[in-house]
Amino acid sequence: MLRCLRVLPARVTRNFSRCCSNYVARMRFINKLKEDEGACLTALESGNIFLYHTLAPLLRKTQQGVFQLPLLPFKDLEGILNRLGKDGSMVKDSVLITCTEQNRALFCLDVGELDQQAVEKECGGNFVDLRKAFFTLRGEEAPLVARGQALLRWHQGNGFCSASGKPTTRNQAGSQRVCHSNGLIYYPKMSPVIITLVSDGKRCLLARQASFPRGMFSALAGFCDMGETLEETLRREVAEEVGLEVVSVRYSGSQHWPFPQSSFMVACHATVSPGNTQVDVDHEELEEARWFTLEEIRAALKLRTPPRNPRDQPPTIWVPPSYAIAHKLIREWVDDQELHYDGE
Numbered sequence: 001m002l003r004c005l006r007v008l009p010a011r012v013t014r015n016f017s018r019c020c021s022n023y024v025a026r027m028r029f030i031n032k033l034k035e036d037e038g039a040c041l042t043a044l045e046s047g048n049i050f051l052y053h054t055l056a057p058l059l060r061k062t063q064q065g066v067f068q069l070p071l072l073p074f075k076d077l078e079g080i081l082n083r084l085g086k087d088g089s090m091v092k093d094s095v096l097i098t099c100t101e102q103n104r105a106l107f108c109l110d111v112g113e114l115d116q117q118a119v120e121k122e123c124g125g126n127f128v129d130l131r132k133a134f135f136t137l138r139g140e141e142a143p144l145v146a147r148g149q150a151l152l153r154w155h156q157g158n159g160f161c162s163a164s165g166k167p168t169t170r171n172q173a174g175s176q177r178v179c180h181s182n183g184l185i186y187y188p189k190m191s192p193v194i195i196t197l198v199s200d201g202k203r204c205l206l207a208r209q210a211s212f213p214r215g216m217f218s219a220l221a222g223f224c225d226m227g228e229t230l231e232e233t234l235r236r237e238v239a240e241e242v243g244l245e246v247v248s249v250r251y252s253g254s255q256h257w258p259f260p261q262s263s264f265m266v267a268c269h270a271t272v273s274p275g276n277t278q279v280d281v282d283h284e285e286l287e288e289a290r291w292f293t294l295e296e297i298r299a300a301l302k303l304r305t306p307p308r309n310p311r312d313q314p315p316t317i318w319v320p321p322s323y324a325i326a327h328k329l330i331r332e333w334v335d336d337q338e339l340h341y342d343g344e
C-alpha cells in the first residue's frame with residue numbers, strides 16, 4: 001500500500017524507533033514479526049488491537065458523527081476481557097495486521113465467544129457488518145478492516161489439515177498455520193480475479209448480474225482458472241460472458257476485495273476492434289451487458305449515492321462506488337476519452 005496509514009496516537013517504543021524510521025525498516029520489521037515469536041509477542045504487548053465479533057468489526061462514532069475503528073492498547077483489552085469474565089491472555093490470539101508509521105504494531109482479534117452487547121458497552125462502539133464498515137470508514141481504515149476480517153476468516157476455516165485431518169497450529173503473528181503431523185504449512189489465500197473494462201474506442205461495455213442492486217452496472221469480472229495467465233483469464237472471461245474477442249490489454253491496478261471471500265482483483269482496460277462489437281450475453285452469468293456512450297457514463301458517475309429506482313419506472317443507471325476498483329477503471333476510461341477528444 002503506497003498511501004500512508006493514518007497517524008495513530010503513538011507511544012513510540014524505544015526499541016522500534018531506531019529500526020523503523022522509514023518504509024524499508026518498517027517492512028523488514030513486520031517481516032521479522034512473522035518469523036520471530038518472541039518479537040511478535042513483545043510488539044503485541046506494546047501494540048494496538050481492533051476487534052471483531054463473529055467477523056463483524058467494532059466501530060465507534062465520534063461526536064462529529066464520523067465512524068472510526070477503535071484501537072485498544074493490549075493492557076486495556078486485557079482489562080476488558082478480565083471484567084467480562086474471560087482470561088485476559090486471550091489477547092495473545094490476536095493476528096498481526098501491520099505496523100504504523102509511528103512504529104506501533106497493529107493487530108486484530110475476534111471476540112465472538114463473548115457476549116456482543118457486553119463488549120460493545122465496555123468498548124463504547126458497535127459491531128457492524130463488514131460491508132457497512134467498508135462503506136462507512138474513511139479511506140485508509142477500510143482496507144485495514146477488510147484485511148483483518150479476511151485473515152480472521154481464514155484462521156477460522158483452516159483449523160484442520162486437509163491432508164491429515166489433524167488440527168493445525170498458528171504462529172504468533174497469525175501469518176501461517178502448520179500441521180505438525182506432516183509438516184504442511186498453510187498460508188492465507190486470496191483467489192485471483194480479473195476485472196476488465198472493455199472499450200471499442202468510443203463506447204465501453206458494462207454488465208450486470210441478476211443479484212446486483214437495481215440499475216447498477218459494472219465491469220466484467222471472473223476468477224482465474226488453475227494455470228492461466230491473467231491475460232488468458234481476461235480473454236476467456238470476455239469471450240464466455242459477452243461473446244467478444246479482445247485485441248489489446250492494459251494493466252490499471254489491483255485491489256483486495258473481501259466480499260464474499262478474499263479475492264485479489266487485477267484491473268485492466270481491454271479493447272475489441274470496432275468491427276467486432278456484437279454482444280452475445282451468457283445469461284447463466286449475466287442478466288444484461290451493453291455498450292455505453294461517454295455521456296451515459298458521465299451521468300452515471302455524477303450519482304454519488306445509489307439512486308432511488310422505483311419498480312414501476314425504468315432504473316437510473318449507476319456504477320459501483322469509488323472504493324471499488326471497477327469505479328477506478330470507469331473513471332480512467334472517461335479521462336482517456338476526454339483526453340482523446342480534446343486532442344482531436
Ligand SMILES: NC(=O)c1ccc[n+]([C@@H]2O[C@H](COP(=O)([O-])OP(=O)(O)OC[C@H]3O[C@@H](n4cnc5c(N)ncnc54)[C@H](O)[C@@H]3O)[C@@H](O)[C@H]2O)c1
Nearest residue numbers: 191193218221222223257259260263265320324325326327
Ligand atoms: N471490486 C470491484 O470493483 C468488483 C467488481 C466486480 C466484481 N467483483 C468481485 O469479483 C469476483 C468475481 O466476479 P464474478 O462473480 O463475475 O466471477 P465469475 O465470472 O468467475 O463467476 C463466478 C463463478 O465462478 C466460479 N468460480 C471459479 N473459481 C472460483 C473461486 N475461486 N471462488 C468462487 N467462485 C469461483 C463459481 O462457479 C462462481 O459461481 C466476485 O467475488 C465479485 O465480488 C469486484
Ligand SMILES: [Mg+2]
Nearest residue numbers: 220221222285
Ligand atoms: Mg463474471
